[in-house]
Amino acid sequence: MDTKTRLLTTYRGLNAAEKLIAINITIFAVISIYNAIFYSFSGGAHATFFTDYFALKNGWTHVLYKPWTIITCAFLHASFGHLLSNCIVLYFSGRIFFTFFTEKQFITVYAYGILAGSLFFLLAYNFLPTFRGTEATAVGASAAVLAILVAGAIYAPNYIVNLFGLIQIKYWIIAALLVISYISYIPYGNAGGHYAHIGGALIGFLYSKQLIKGNDIGIGFERFWDKLMHLFSRKDKSPLKTVYKNKTTKRSTTTTTAQSSAEKQRKVDAILDKISKSGYESLTKAEKDFLFKSGKEN
Template sequence: MKKESGIKMFFRTTYQTGSPIPYILSIQVLLFVLIHIADLLVELNVIKFPLYDWLVGQLSLPNTFAAFIRQPWSLITYPFLYVGLFNIVFDCLWLYWIGNSFLNFLNKRQFLFVFFSSFLLSGVVYLALGNIDFLAKGSMPFLFSNAMGLASVVAGLLLLAPNMEIRLFLFGTVKFRTIAIIFFTLQLLFYIFANRSGAVAYGFAIAWGFLFMQQLKNGNDWSTIFSIKPKQKLKIVHQTPKTPSYRSYKADLPNQEVIDDILDKISQSGYESLSSREKEILFKVSREEQE
């Protein structure tokens, strides 16, 4: 049997899992590398044009509609733009961890809806506040990074599984709600000092994540507006409903079919429709993925 090369194994295990997270991270890292190559070319006097500053200005979201009209693509590009190494490393690690935790409970469509809709809505809020002098003041008159998407995902996960426990290297086992509150507080403090209208937009992103998850728990899945269902002829089928068998594949965890049934039930009827046994199963699966 021919041994698989390291590069092929990397691409298979990274991009063929069905998760959208590696693709999002790859775009962020690639854009970060490209703009810093541009900065290096300017520093070495290879080119005279301030390409780095121009790229950052064109890809970040300005704080007024007047400037936005000249670069409307920035509403889509600003979430992927990073200029600081620490910032992109932290956010990539955070997105990888939080995003995969979110996908342990819900599906890819729901994750993408929360993540990207928060960028668009928060971006519009940010632009609308640009004409208010008090909010427009700050050291950073533009918006970039995926902070808005992360805020919505964290808020949704916080409402769905606030008691989920996370093992931290230095602090031991900590409840997820504690980590989320600290994360929100630090980000809001940063925006308050650097970008006041950005702070309001960030608060809106948090509220949007809570609202989406609350509606999902009530049985209203807003992400289904992006699902295309083929028309089917009406059929009357008499079928005896089957009760899922909770067969274990690892410790006392159920098989994948049972997990999929539970996730479908959340999408159709909301989180509160789950029985205590089904909620316990989701919690155990999440704990197992974190270990």
């Protein structure tokens, strides 16, 4: 197996959070190498290409001519520390998220977090008096990461997190402290970024609150994502694979699989209902293991 195949195989085995971490690290590495080369051969000038074309600026004209920056800004990071902190939080919050949600829901909340963060950044810089006449640029996945963290904390507020293996704390407390910290930092720097964080947290809150009530506000995006994946998926249309199939067996297998999936979903729904009423700690070990396994399979 060559290096390319090994890397692709490893990548396909990652969950959605790990894939996003890999993508963000790769993009940061490419940009860093480009900037270092540009700086070395330009007499000390700094490259601005990626910021100019992929970062989100607060001016409406910029958004009008470069609308893709509303999304691409989330894949740029200002520094290695900025990247590292987002990757660490995404990794651990993603693991908890997959205990209760599917990968499609993860992608949906992450995407909504990006959009909400960009929207709050633009609204803050264009309508709040303190930002009048100033220019700013937004980069980073913090809003999307916070959307994932808050969505999980709202859906399972009593989930116990072991901080550093020493301190046990409820998940909702961690989320609340992070949101409060971002609000408290607004007067002291990176105010636009912190408003973007609040936007991400708010959409994560709304997503889980509505889901608990039985309203899936992400279903439209999930359908769009399915169509997008279907468009780019490679289908093997070779007729040789269908010539010798036993149609009766196929129907029987399909029916059995559908019944099994439906039974599993009913069990998952019952466990999630128990969590919403009594908290995560009320689950038995068998229920926790079943829920974790189901989340990984989805």
